Amino acid sequence: MNLQEESERAPLTRKDLITDQAVRWCPGCGDYAILAQMQKVMPELGIPRENIVFVSGIGCSSRFPYYMNTYGFHTIHGRAPAVATGLKLARPELSVWVVTGDGDSLSIGGNHLIHTLRRNHDVNVLLFNNKVYGLTKGQFSPTSDAGMKTKSSPNGSVARPFQALSLALGAEATFVARAVDTEANHLQEMIRRMAHHKGTAFLEIYQNCPVFFDGAYQPLKDRQTKADELLVLEQGKPLVYGRDADRVMKLNSRKLNLYPSRLGVKDDGVEVLHDEHNPDPTLATLLSRLGPSEGPTPIGVMRDVDEPTFEEATITQKEALLRDQGPGTLEELLDAGDRWEV
Numbered sequence: 001m002n003l004q005e006e007s008e009r010a011p012l013t014r015k016d017l018i019t020d021q022a023v024r025w026c027p028g029c030g031d032y033a034i035l036a037q038m039q040k041v042m043p044e045l046g047i048p049r050e051n052i053v054f055v056s057g058i059g060c061s062s063r064f065p066y067y068m069n070t071y072g073f074h075t076i077h078g079r080a081p082a083v084a085t086g087l088k089l090a091r092p093e094l095s096v097w098v099v100t101g102d103g104d105s106l107s108i109g110g111n112h113l114i115h116t117l118r119r120n121h122d123v124n125v126l127l128f129n130n131k132v133y134g135l136t137k138g139q140f141s142p143t144s145d146a147g148m149k150t151k152s153s154p155n156g157s158v159a160r161p162f163q164a165l166s167l168a169l170g171a172e173a174t175f176v177a178r179a180v181d182t183e184a185n186h187l188q189e190m191i192r193r194m195a196h197h198k199g200t201a202f203l204e205i206y207q208n209c210p211v212f213f214d215g216a217y218q219p220l221k222d223r224q225t226k227a228d229e230l231l232v233l234e235q236g237k238p239l240v241y242g243r244d245a246d247r248v249m250k251l252n253s254r255k256l257n258l259y260p261s262r263l264g265v266k267d268d269g270v271e272v273l274h275d276e277h278n279p280d281p282t283l284a285t286l287l288s289r290l291g292p293s294e295g296p297t298p299i300g301v302m303r304d305v306d307e308p309t310f311e312e313a314t315i316t317q318k319e320a321l322l323r324d325q326g327p328g329t330l331e332e333l334l335d336a337g338d339r340w341e342v
């Protein structure tokens with residue numbers, strides 16, 4: 001039975017998406033949890049398997065396409081967005097997913113990522129952020145905390161870390177969200193949401209590398225602390241968090257920042273309602289700047305706005321040119337314009 005017949009016959013199940021490849025991640029790696037949630041959600045989306053493609057760069061996370069029983073490309077370091085966006089332009093009917101690490105996408109691939117986000121290609125980008133280079137054995141990455149000691153920074157990294165979501169919002173990405181590998185239901189919901197978004201959907205997943213930077217996100221995961229450390233964003237709701245749901249992030253309009261306060265307490269700040277559909281990315285950017293020293297860490301959708309995709313714009317332009325000028329030939333194209341002999 002070929003893939004086409006198979007997809008017409010029965011809806012996909014989680015099992016259909018598991019490959020016969022031995023999974024080569026270390027025991028306890030956060031990548032397993034992300035793979036499991038992807039294999040769970042994908043069948044619900046109702047996309048035929050032959051229309052799904054996972055594209056990765058280089059790194060531990062970039063082994064992902066081997067483990068998804070769909071089409072896939074394991075490409076070169078940092079270049080997954082280039083392959084994925086070319087593929088989507090040539091075959092707009094495909095569901096295209098990029099899997100990348102913090103080193104892969106923010107260091108060598110930084111430029112490719114920025115322009116994918118800026119152009120609003122209709123692809124889904126999953127950034128597994130473990131704050132370290134896993135595959136090459138634990139060097140610091142663009143998201144490593146300042147002062148972090150690694151084999152390549154034995155005296156502590158002196159660089160200021162990148163905030164991946166601020167970068168995405170700076171490029172005015174149309175869908176920007178964050179999840180944590182161990183928050184299974186929330187992660188599933190984020191995968192569903194991004195799959196339904198038209199345009200570049202960017203999801204940063206906090207992923208634990210137990211071998212080279214174990215516990216990078218422990219306060220966000222620990223049962224004792226996570227209610228006070230995580231701010232779960234909900235559309236139209238105030239930025240309330242804490243185990244007693246009595247803390248709130250308020251906007252200080254003088255300093256233009258968000259700061260932790262208590263519900264019911266009167267001070268200089270104002271409570272804001274979260275609006276992921278706000279076309280202005282300013283408030284989403286303030287959220288993306290929060291981290292352990294400023295208050296809780298937001299997870300969920302920071303921005304989800306509707307804008308034309310690069311594919312739509314390109315296809316519309318091509319159709320208009322074909323209507324006005326006809327199909328033309330390669331010879332006509334080569335003979336057109338200025339020519340000179342060297």
Ligand SMILES: Cc1ncc(C[n+]2csc(CCOP(=O)(O)OP(=O)(O)O)c2C)c(N)n1
Nearest residue numbers: 058059060061077101102103104133134135
């Ligand atoms: C052109 C090139 N430069 C450098 C490397 C070495 N290299 C392989 S993976 C990697 C970083 C991977 O880190 P990250 O993207 O954070 O992924 P992880 O392994 O943590 O999932 C580097 C520098 C390479 N493979 N190719």
Ligand code: SF4
Nearest residue numbers: 025026029060134209
């Ligand atoms: S080195 Fe880290 S990121 Fe890579 S497979 Fe092992 S635990 Fe996972």
